[in-house]
Every structure is written in structure tokens, then in C-alpha cells.
Amino acid sequence: MMPNTYQDTAEELIRKEGGRATGIRVKILALLLAQEQAVTHREIEARLIGQQPDRVTLYRVLQWLADKGLIHKITSDDRVWRFHVNHDAYLHQHAHFKCTRCAKVVCLDDLPTKRHLTLPAGYRFQSMELTVKGLCAQCV
Amino acid sequence: MMPNTYQDTAEELIRKEGGRATGIRVKILALLLAQEQAVTHREIEARLIGQQPDRVTLYRVLQWLADKGLIHKITSDDRVWRFHVNHDAYLHQHAHFKCTRCAKVVCLDDLPTKRHLTLPAGYRFQSMELTVKGLCAQCV
DNA sequence: CAATTCGCGCAACTTTGTTGCATTAGTAAA
């Protein structure tokens, strides 16, 4: 289910950022590398079988990974952060999809161009967050 | 600062929805009618001078107003709901702008067309939430 | 192998929002 490659990749990525390759850090990042969809703090906690990690540590590891740009945090309307690995395709800004039935969140490839938007006078654009809602293939 | 008209309008709108024109309901909706930008629960609490409303009541009034379509809830990355009156211009779906310095949130007029988005096969579109981030005119 | 210090784990706290229930106060009818 989760080959060693993920563990190895995780360790390599962490070292490349100058961090210590802690057991937990490696396990968390490896787990994230193996996920298709974005996962919540709770889901990660539940899937770290065998290992029962401290909640605070998990929060801090996730924050660290996000700060280093290895993963990204996703806002949602349920006030829960979701996390997803920054694959090459997602290094740039991209939209997210959230299923209104099963609450699954996945990353979409693109973002509509910003020139379709007009901001009030004097406002400066920095970035945009787009979440598409609907039904995923399993819930349709 | 807040003419009676807002109170009167608020009372009228509430009755039109079949609700009781309670003192607090009227005051809250009147306050929202007077706001340019979207406000948080906390901000409303602070601005309801003289009246020190129960937190729970405030939450319930806001939820009721949202359920009746008189206001709308806005999601944000700081896990705090913001509320804004449904003026005519905002009855349809629209985008929101959030200032990354002062955290101000305002409603934008439009939403880019959805035809620029491609969902994975089998996924069904329902709606989209777009938040533009940047600096507002005061913070530039 | 020893020293350093980064990161973990525990405890306590904060913020935001919700639920249950008794009481109050709008509203409409007498």
C-alpha cells in the first residue's frame, strides 16, 4: 500500500530543506505523498496506524512542511485545513474541488485567468483561491 | 451614522420572511445593512453598543438571516465567518476580495465564467467560491 | 562518542461555534 519509496522520497525531501529526518516527519510526509486527495489533520491522525502521534506535533509538522513548500494548506467551508503534497503540477496556483456529499477535496490543474476579474480602483491583486463545489464521480 | 431607515428596512425585511421583529434581530440586520464590507461575528458584537447580546443569540440570528436569504455567509482562510447583506447586486453568485494586510473582506460584482474550468471525468459542477487576495486601497 | 540543539510530547489554554432547556417577550386573537 505504501512502498518504501515514499519513505525514502520523504526523507530526501525533508533533508533537502535542512530539517531533521524525524520518524514522525518522514511518516507524515510519506503518507501525504501516497494520497491522491487532500486530507485533514484528523484523517492523517487516523491513518498513522501503529504510531499514535501527539496532536500538537502533527500540527507542527504539517505547518513546517507547508512553510518549506513541500505541501500546501487548503481552506474549506467546514473550517478544517486539508493538506496536499506539492507535486510538480501543483507548484503553481490551482483550483480545488470539494464534493458536497462526501466532502472529498482534490486539486484541479488550473485556475481561470485573472483578467476576467475587475477589482475596485486602487486595489492590488496578489492571488486567488478558487473552490469548485459539486459531486465527485463516486457521488454523482 | 445609522438612520432609522435601516431599522425600518430591517424590520420590514424580517416580517416579510415571516419572522418576529425582535429588538436584537432588527438591530443586527440594521447594522448589517449599514456596512459596506463583510463583518465577523466579533465585529458585530463590538458594534452593537449599548446592547450586549448573548453570543449564542447572535449566532442564531445570523444563521436565521442567512437561511432566509437576507444575508450571506462568507468563508475565509482564518476560519471565521463573515456576513454581508444580500443587496440586489449580490443575489447571484459573486466573488469576494480579502485584504491580506487588514483582513477586510468586500464583495466583488462578478464571477468568472465557469467554462474556463475542466473537472475530472464524471464530476458534476454545482457552484464555485472565489476569493481574491491582495491589498485594498487603504493598504496599498 | 560527546556536545549541541532541533523537534517531540505533555499540559493547559484559546477561539469559534453548537446543543439543550427554561424563561421571556412578540404576535394575534378574544
Add this chain to the structure above:
DNA sequence: TTTACTAATGCAACAAAGTTGCGCGAATTG
């Protein structure tokens, strides 16, 4: 105006998500 009905309020307690402080252990470096 008074009465009766019930929607809505206010209190207390709870819940979920996330944060802060701090001592200790373990990953790394020399």
C-alpha cells in the same frame, strides 16, 4: 386591553480545531 400561544432569547455546558510554553530526548555534527 388583556390573554394565550409559541417563537426567540439567554444561560450553562459542551465540542472541535488549533495554539502556546516548556522540559526532555534524540538526530545530527564534529
